Amino acid sequence: MEMFKYMETYDYEQLVFCQDKASGLKAIIAIHDTTLGPALGGTRMWTYASEEDAIIDALRLAKGMTYKNAAAGLNLGGGKTVIIGDPKKDKNEAMFRAFGRYIQSLNGRYITAEDVGTTVNDMDTIHEETDFVTGISPAFGSSGNPSPVTAYGVYKGMKAAAKQAYGVDSLEGRTVAVQGVGNVAYKLCEYLYKEGANLIVTDINKEAVQRAVENYGAKAVEPDEIYSVYCDIYAPCALGATINDETIPQLKATIVAGAANNQLKETRHGDILHEKGIVYAPDYVINAGGVINVADELNGYDSERAMKRVETIYDNLMRVFAISKRDNIPTYVAADRMAEERIQGLQQSRSTFLLNGHHIISRR
């Protein structure tokens, strides 16, 4: 892989390789764009088939955070870390402390948080070595696990999508097919249940399914049946790339709105949804609740203020839908346009982020 060519093509600023033999740390920090502020994005721990796969994932996820943070109206750039390893077997305290020191060495250009494979406990360990970490324990006056807040944002975003599709944003009596009832989606099911929606759920973890069936009256289906069930809303909350050539023809839903990152396998699948008249809530706009919540820590965490800000996901999606309608473009293109316009608009008044003594981080 020609790294500089790739970085130049997609405008990446920095790629950092972190190695600590004693603890087994192998981490890649990718910083995509710091026009709006320091790069904030989570740390993913995963077993990658190859180092190249890990690098590509870090780069791709970092760029996603640039767009997510910009579209959410945050004064933050985009970055992400991947740690190569099995989160169930390979973690140790020294590893996360070594990683914390690498983050510290970037002097605020990158701030981390949770992602797949990392927990609040890991963030607390990182915090032993650096201030540039969020999603740490409420015991430190911080925001803790971002998942429930992500769920709240997805719920609000689903209501915006309903407004766009049906003219009313009530979800009462609507049927929502939820794929994956993990940390985010279980809480999402609670919001939906309380509003009177009907739930169809699936998960490869039978206990997760059972919980939703027992507590929220959900109907359970097998994992490969979720695409073809009769429903109003398909909510992908497990993996990426579930909107693809195989699944689109099966969908009965009029709305696709869920928590998963990178839902479209390829961008052309967003075009197909648009042509079919399916309202697609772009993933990085609807699932920004977690990052909005952890970002609030940089001002001294206030849960009420953070939740109010998460509610703006509704308005952000309505803007995306309006741009899509006005320009007759798919919603994923409209979201990119909204994010890029914000970055370009501020590019003139900001240069590449450097910690210079007066910055968002200095407020806490």
Ligand SMILES: NC(=O)c1ccc[n+]([C@@H]2O[C@H](COP(=O)([O-])OP(=O)(O)OC[C@H]3O[C@@H](n4cnc5c(N)ncnc54)[C@H](O)[C@@H]3O)[C@@H](O)[C@H]2O)c1
């Ligand atoms: N946690 C957050 O704050 C947050 C923020 C933004 C985006 N996301 C994204 O939302 C999604 C869910 O995040 P989470 O934190 O709830 O993760 P999670 O691991 O707690 O939940 C995912 C669930 O999906 C299930 N699953 C995996 N493969 C499946 C399959 N093939 N069919 C059905 N179910 C399957 C898993 O068993 C698990 O229960 C992820 O894509 C994540 O990247 C999460």
Ligand SMILES: CC(C)C[C@H](N)C(=O)O
């Ligand atoms: C900063 C984190 C809370 C980001 C989250 N993992 C996401 O993908 O949005």
